[in-house]
Amino acid sequence: MNNFRGKKVHxxxxxxxxxxxSLLVSDDDVGCRVAGAKVGGCKTLERFTVDAQELIDAIMEHAHV
Known part of the structure; x- marks a missing residue:
């Protein structure tokens, strides 16, 4: 998973x-709705950018994988 080092996700x-x-995760090219119903045309409440590897590490830690 080192290919994610230095990359950012939104x-x-x-x-x-x-x-x-709804919760969405994307990079600068493509995104994916992770949870919730379709959001087409709906208002974004919050958007922030995180380091992709840090996000993956946190998910793995909480998933106990």
Missing amino acids: IEISHNQEGGF
Whole structure:
């Protein structure tokens, strides 16, 4: 997984089309909705950028993998 070192990803929390919230993860080219309903045309509530490897390490730690 060293190919992620130095790369950044964007984390976005948005309203979704069902009235709830959705979580999205993307880089500068492509993204993926991780949780929640479709967000097309919905308002972004928060967006921040994190180091990709730090995110992967935190997920692995909490997943106990």
